[in-house]
Amino acid sequence: MGQLQDVGEADGWRCWLCDEPVEPDMSPNDPRGASLDTRTSKGRAKKKKQDKGNLPTERLAHKSCNTGKGSNDPVVPWPDHLIVVDPAPIIAAAERLERKGGREAMARCPTRQDAEAVAEWLVDRLSRLAPGLDVSTEIATTGGQHLVSLRTS
Template identity: 60%
Template sequence: MSTLQEVGDRESWRCWLCDEPVDSDMSVNDPRGPSIDSINTAKKGAKGKGGVERLAHRACNTRKGAVKPVVPWPDQLFVVDPAPIIGVVEQLRRKGGRVAVARCPAESDAEDASAWLLDRLSRLEPDMRFDTQIDAGGGGFLLVLRA
């Protein structure tokens, strides 16, 4: 198990759930204070225990609880039917390939969503490399994520 300082330094003192800065000097009892989110990545029945420790605000970690985390798409992006980011990343980690992650009404909306998604994933999964593709069709634009 890592210390809070080690996890915070590795995560550049950003909450992995909300992507906002975490103040290392704030009390761990404060809702905006730092906490370690231990994510069990082992499948049920697996012999070994796989786990990852990520930095989160105390409130973000508490709000998530023991359920699968959700990384929200920002409200300022115009995306329709956005895919759950954590689930898509897990799928791409296991199988590679490509996944349609959102539909956008305009190409500029798809470009904005693409830029945000690549930036967010660079911090969420720094060891994976992603790129996006924007496909026109059906009067809109499909944003596709590839690993």
Template identity: 60%
Template sequence: MAERDGWRCWLCDEPVDPLMSVNDDRGPSVDSLATAKAAKAAKGKSPAGAAERLAHRGCNTRKGAIKPVVPWPTRLFVADSAPLIGVAERLRRNGGREVVARCPSRADADKTAGWLVDRFSRLAPELAVSTSIEPGGGQFMVALTAARR
């Protein structure tokens, strides 16, 4: 799992040091992501079908206290960026296509599309996502399309 995730935290997307103590906030931790419905049905146990992902211990602990948010990097120039965990849950449940951001230029849209494919490979590894970029209104819409693997 850690190798699959490229030793990067699925929540903050920062590197996880495999040699760091698991008791350190920056140390490795295993997190399972399940829908709220599946987690409630499991009643405290690990939900069936929950995907395991690598996370920093601190990120994993904070996720238990607050709803997790996957940040968009500041190096990308995007407007109206969608909350990625919600996008992942909808695509996992329904498949299909969802517009996730608007960019002012084609170059910005291309960078955003590349980042999204890489990010979803760790956020939702069971989904095969592809991106599409559509011009409109002087901007470029970036959409994700998902198919189950």
């Protein structure tokens, strides 16, 4: 239980996939119980562990989230309340920003208000998904829509 406790504390007892709280004392057999998940698929996780010692390779996840993901690359869903067009895969974008920095276009929104809500959510979500990654958002008006991008500091 020591490793699970350490990872749970590091992740603030929140599932890194669904971003919902994880109860540390819940049975590990319960679908909402705590489990350890590798950050990427097994082959890539081993490579990352060797190449990038600073990236966490184990994260806290609900048993149901971890089981649902299986051995596939994880997907962090965009929340239903955000209005986005062409949303980017969040984990892939975070990994690219961690690896090489720069800028990543994340989504287009129909209104400035929608884009601001997306920008706020992205910064908050990335603060838990990739705690060491310092990002800011940019909103650009293009063709009557608003493009939300992340940029490393």
